[in-house]
Amino acid sequence: DGGITQSPKYLFRKEGQNVTLSCEQNLNHDAMYWYRQDPGQGLRLIYYSQIVNDFQKGDIAEGYSVSREKKESFPLTVTSAQKNPTAFYLCASSVQGSSGANVLTFGAGSRLTVL
Amino acid sequence: AQSVSQHNHHVILSEAASLELGCNYSYGGTVNLFWYVQYPGQHLQLLLKYFSGDPLVKGIKGFEAEFIKSKFSFNLRKPSVQWSDTAEYFCAVNADSGNTPLVFGKGTRLSVIA
Numbered sequence: 001d002g003g004i005t006q007s008p009k010y011l012f013r014k015e016g017q018n019v020t021l022s023c024e025q026n027l028n029h030d031a032m033y034w035y036r037q038d039p040g041q042g043l044r045l046i047y048y049s050q051i052v053n054d055f056q057k058g059d060i061a062e063g064y065s066v067s068r069e070k071k072e073s074f075p076l077t078v079t080s081a082q083k084n085p086t087a088f089y090l091c092a093s094s095v096q097g098s099s100g101a102n103v104l105t106f107g108a109g110s111r112l113t114v115l
Numbered sequence: 116a117q118s119v120s121q122h123n124h125h126v127i128l129s130e131a132a133s134l135e136l137g138c139n140y141s142y143g144g145t146v147n148l149f150w151y152v153q154y155p156g157q158h159l160q161l162l163l164k165y166f167s168g169d170p171l172v173k174g175i176k177g178f179e180a181e182f183i184k185s186k187f188s189f190n191l192r193k194p195s196v197q198w199s200d201t202a203e204y205f206c207a208v209n210a211d212s213g214n215t216p217l218v219f220g221k222g223t224r225l226s227v228i229a
Contacts, residue, residue, distance in 0.1 A: 033216055040124065042205060042221035050214065058216065090159065102147060102209050102217055106159040 002027045004107035006091050011112045013078075013085075021076045021110045023091035030096040032074035033104065036060060037088040046089075049074055050096055078112060086114045117142040119206050121220035128196050128227050136191040136223050138180075138206035145211035148189040150180055151219075154202045162204070165189065166211075176200070201227045 004025045013019045025032065031050045035043040035058075045058030049068040063082025068074055074093075078085045088111050092104040122137040140146065150162040163174025170182040180191045189206060203224045207217040 031214075035219070040221060042119075042121075043207075043219040045216050045218070048216050092159075096214060102215075103149075103161060103164060104151075104159075104217060108158055 006107035006110050016080045018079050023074045025093045029093035031094045033092045034076045035090045117218045119208050119220035121223050123223045125224045131195050134193040134196045138189045139187050140208040146208050149207040150191050151205045152202050196227050198227050
């Protein structure tokens with residue numbers, strides 16, 4: 001089945017540590033996205049990538065970094081510079097430039113807790 | 116910049132009651148509009164979308180939404196809710212170019228009680 005796989009599902013880290021969240025898709029989608037979900041805040045865009053080796057900052061990129069070396073992979077690193085990293089992180093993908101543009105397919109999410 | 120407002124944070128309804136969740140957006144150009152749903156413990160999934168044409172769109176599970184351009188609104192409706200509709204609902208918008216990321220509202224939590 002095609003879809004998006006996020007790992008790990010749950011992650012605990014100590015303050016001051018960087019952590020990388022994995023996102024892999026086998027949908028052959030061009031675009032990939034990272035959103036952060038907090039209670040009562042909805043989904044806020046962290047980073048997105050429309051093509052391999054290119055990515056753009058979203059609304060809340062500070063303290064995060066990404067890479068897009070392969071079409072199917074878009075890992076997110078939560079750095080120690082992120083002031084409030086405890087959250088639920090959602091990865092998504094979509095086709096680009098067609099009538100299906102921006103119909104997002106989401107992964108199951110990764111819940112990060114900073115102790 | 117685009118923004119989306121969902122007026123209700125938490126809605127509690129009895130089974131068989133009618134549902135309407137409000138969504139307003141701010142953007143001057145042509146937009147694509149979406150409703151996504153997140154059932155407890157499940158992935159976010161698309162409920163329905165509007166790109167163009169008939170402003171009344173029908174989605175899965177008996178949901179529908181009406182795009183009213185003059186009001187910048189895209190309210191979600193269902194005539195009769197079921198307990199299984201308990202979920203969080205998100206309205207989203209992006210500019211019609213189709214290559215800009217979706218902007219989401221803060222979500223509305225729906226609780227349906229028997």
